[in-house]
Amino acid sequence: MEKPFAITLNLNSSLANHTGSWRVEKPEYVHRMPPCNNACPAGENIQNWLYIAEDGSYEAAWRALIEENPFPAIMGRVCYHPCQSVCNRAELDEAVGINSVERFLGDHAIEKGWSIPGPSVESGLKVLIIGAGPAGLSAAYHLRRLGHGVTVRDATHAPGGMMRYGIPKYRLPREVLDAEIARVKDMGVVFEMNTRVDDVHEALNEGFNAVFLAIGAQLSKRAYIPASEAARILDAIKVLHDVEDGNQPLLGRKVVVYGGGNTAMDVARTAKRLGAEEAIIVYRRTRDKAPANDEEITEALEEGILVKWLSTVKHAGDKHLEIEKMALDENGFPQPTGEFETLEADSLILALGQEVDFSLLGNSADLDTKDGTMPVDATMMTSHPGIFAGGDMIPAERTVTTGVGHGKKAARNIDAWLRKTTYEKIENNDLVTFDQLNTWYYTDAPHVVRERLEATRRAKDFSEVVKGLDESNALYEARRCMSCGNCFECDNCFGVCPDNAIIKLGPGNGFEINLDYCKGCGICVSECPSSSIVMVPDK
């Protein structure tokens, strides 16, 4: 090549200079565990379905969601959303309204009539599920997807378990419940309702290869309360069950509910809707010690339910109760004070918690039980091979979501057991904490509050209290997700690299590091909003 005067070398691009050789550490894209996913009792991949929903791909988001949980419309109404309690966004402004987006996706799916295909290959194996509550239905769904023949038997006449017979309509409209259960049925799950199973072992001889027990905890706990003969005392569970069956219980004008859990709130609110002029909850401890979910207490109070905190029922007479006031001792336990008052009451409803009714299992009660529940091993199997259990009857938190989680876990383990393998759970990634995020890049966006029905109106009928989001605010809410620990393609790494050493792979494909030029400065890691890049030693 002809060179100008005094020039001896050809011109070159600096691309010939591989500055990657300077590096001792290199950045690496990772997927880490967001706190919401970590807290979900049903093991949902929340960050993932929010991410998909963010661009309006609702069906894809819904399909990702139902990989883990077949009941988003139910969850979006009854789940106590432990995900939101741990959401990192809460430290920035307010937690993402995950529950409301879940409900939106669930309702949208019902509206659009999206269905779930049955399995493409049948395993030829059969599983019997006893109990059509959340755990049983979730197990049925997951087992069916895995190709097994599934039969669900339940003594009641409609499936749903406590979702139908425990949770009142104003929290979970039955059309929603029916629609989501129908989808499971349409996958080919056989429901045998009004069928009590007296002998579990018999089922194994009947041709079922495995059994999943999910009979719940349906027996109301009793407390000894001296009562005169005319006193009218009812069980909360029985009242809720009767209301569902259309048998209106006689409660009178003034109803007292004894207990401080969610069932107490539900039954008091139900009594009010049935026409009681006054519904009073009597609970021996304080509001912050009550087991009921705080939102439910708030909603009950808004509807005019009165609560006598720090009180116990000493005697139930005809048309009145004797109440003793309590005081908390230094350990926070309620102690009697000797101070009494009389409360007018036409009926007293006991909502003191529930126990497992093992008599439902009839002749199969030889399975091991402990402290009133049925212990299971890490694979959800009882003391008898091939018989698994989950839901309220095993020692765990008693919520719908926990039951759904049990159903999924049991299904995966039953599947492995049937195929004579073991189910290998994927190791959880490390948890993302708030201080690991670069929150500078997130703008302030407080969460959308779901509209609630006017308190005065809602206490009169059973229409749904909490309203859903519409498409615009559901999208807004989904986009508030900070995508903890998972890349959401904000292009920050691509932009901030002083060496152009990040390769953008295009929508949905993320990024790659060009190690020929990456000097290992770490700016991409510092400026990643969601903490999904880490520095690792470069070998």
Next chain:
Amino acid sequence: MKLRERLVIKLSTNPVKFYQVGSFAVGNRLLSAEDRSIQSDPDRTNALTSGHRACQGCGEALGARYALDAAMRASGEKIIAVNATGCLEVFSTPYPESSWRIPWLHSLFGNAPAVATGVAAALKAQGRTDIRVVGQGGDGATVDIGFGALSGMFERNDDVLYICYDNEAYMNTGVQRSGATPPAARTATTQAVGENPGNVFGQGKNLPRIAMAHEIPYVATATVADLRDLEAKVTKAMSFRGARYIHVLVPCPLGWGSQSCDTIKIARLATQSGLFPVFEAEHGEVVASTPIRKRESVEEYLKLQVRYSHLFSPSRRDDVIDHLQAIADKNIARYNLMSTENEGQ
């Protein structure tokens, strides 16, 4: 021209208000292509490409690419850059290799503004005013050595955008003090010794304000911490004819003694503490300033940098820290940086 006008409107008057990442991240998959920053474009110019010899985490390399890619976009990819001597020249173009992917010219340390003037004049003589000229240099070349040439360029209102990448000392030659070195900072020539360690609290030499005093069409400050702001200012500057000046703060891990991964964080702290006010001025008057979003004390900024470590050990120099805080507070008042009316970013 059409493209430029569109970008000016998009970038300067309509800050993107996006639920998830606001206007602060480089891009977002949910934004339409024209709402994303120029740097988020996989087909951006990459005016300064890979393989350059800048240190790990170099703020200047980043600032130069941000600015020139934006200038390229705004001028329909017709740019000639004139570079003063300094890090940017040395690390990008050790002959025969160069990282520049635009027409690029280097002459001497002190004459870049004069050379840029000449290039602009030559283009005008040829009737090629569609080709735009960008002069650039570090703070040494701009604030000290080329100052006379730059002032002349301003005074004549030559059609050049001059960009100063300010890393607050002569880094290329070994971190010697420049006219832009801030008070109390340690450099090779202002050691942390004696009663008043580091650089003196002098009169200062605030080049953006000196540029404003020439009443040239456009003067702005920016940092590598706010990419969208920098891109908007370069784009806006390219919409004017005549002399324009942009002063970009570019942290230097080597000279400031900071972690290479903290370059952007430190630039952000400089703005959020008020030590480096971000504003723009037209014809000598300030027309806008970027409000502080999350106010930080100057200490948060200082403590990440070894050049200020003598303010914290062996004994803490509250008197000096307070003095620096007073400078920040004065900036906040002067440029209205705590204003609430232009909030909502």
